[in-house]
Amino acid sequence: MIKRSISAIALALGLAVATLPALASEGEGLASAGTNVSDRASLQRGAKLFFNYCVGCHSLKYVRYSRLASDLGLSEEEVMTNFNFTGAKFGEPVISHMPAEDAKAWFGKDPPDLSLEARAKGVDFIYNYLNSFYLDPSRPVGWNNTVFPNASMPNPLWELQGLQTAVHGEAAPGQEAAVEKLEISTPGRMTPEEFHSATRDLTTFLEYTAEPAALERQSVGVWVILFLAGLTFLLYLLKHEYWKDVHESH
Numbered sequence: 001m002i003k004r005s006i007s008a009i010a011l012a013l014g015l016a017v018a019t020l021p022a023l024a025s026e027g028e029g030l031a032s033a034g035t036n037v038s039d040r041a042s043l044q045r046g047a048k049l050f051f052n053y054c055v056g057c058h059s060l061k062y063v064r065y066s067r068l069a070s071d072l073g074l075s076e077e078e079v080m081t082n083f084n085f086t087g088a089k090f091g092e093p094v095i096s097h098m099p100a101e102d103a104k105a106w107f108g109k110d111p112p113d114l115s116l117e118a119r120a121k122g123v124d125f126i127y128n129y130l131n132s133f134y135l136d137p138s139r140p141v142g143w144n145n146t147v148f149p150n151a152s153m154p155n156p157l158w159e160l161q162g163l164q165t166a167v168h169g170e171a172a173p174g175q176e177a178a179v180e181k182l183e184i185s186t187p188g189r190m191t192p193e194e195f196h197s198a199t200r201d202l203t204t205f206l207e208y209t210a211e212p213a214a215l216e217r218q219s220v221g222v223w224v225i226l227f228l229a230g231l232t233f234l235l236y237l238l239k240h241e242y243w244k245d246v247h248e249s250h
């Protein structure tokens with residue numbers, strides 16, 4: 001009886017540890033985003049960029065302003081004056097004011113909600129996507145992207161990054177030349193290093209919105225250690241119980 005309950009508790013503890021979720025961030029041939037969601041300053045800078053350059057088109061429907069304030073360590077006033085340009089209430093989610101019909105008419109596509117984008121596509125995709133826009137007069141919006149070819153999104157950060165143009169390789173007969181590399185043809189307000197760092201912050205912010213619980217998981221770490229210590233103790237008791245039977249039967 002004791003043996004069975006100790007085994008059950010040990011198994012439950014083991015399962016609890018094993019099922020702690022992990023965020024997928026795999027991507028083939030993509031530069032690593034190098035994000036760190038527990039870096040609060042990076043999260044705050046990323047949020048600022050998001051609310052200055054993205055919320056005009058994209059919503060974060062699973063994120064409330066109030067939650068942002070507490071998770072990012074900001075006051076209600078800071079969030080409402082720096083991040084909220086739509087007149088939404090503190091307890092309301094982040095909804096873009098872009099009317100869906102206008103978005104369709106302008107871009108031919110609805111800008112998708114980005115709350116869960118990092119979970120759907122991975123952080124490396126977002127980071128590389130934001131760095132891979134180039135001018136392409138053949139596209140309706142005038143931009144193209146090597147990570148997401150023919151995306152209907154203009155580069156929202158062109159003033160910071162500058163204008164990128166594609167250098168094409170040799171075209172095989174009857175085929176379009178592939179993009180070999182991208183070059184900054186007109187510099188922006190940031191150096192390439194500063195821009196990488198800014199897009200990393202923005203990606204970190206979207207990694208957080210996709211899984212706000214990831215912040216809590218950092219503090220769960222200490223409980224995991226205590227769990228494992230408890231598990232070891234239970235296994236020790238279990239071993240003791242088994243050996244007691246062995247000794248009794250002799």
Ligand code: HEC
Nearest residue numbers: 053054056057107109110111112121126150151152153156
């Ligand atoms: C002018 C409107 C506009 C702005 C501003 C804008 N986007 Fe977009 N975005 C779009 C549209 C439209 C699409 C859909 C593209 C498609 O599917 O072809 C899109 C798609 C995306 C996607 C890919 C979604 C997918 O299909 O996986 C990401 C990621 C993204 N945007 C991030 C951002 C970020 C980050 C910012 C701010 C720096 C931003 N966007 C600013 C219009 C915009």
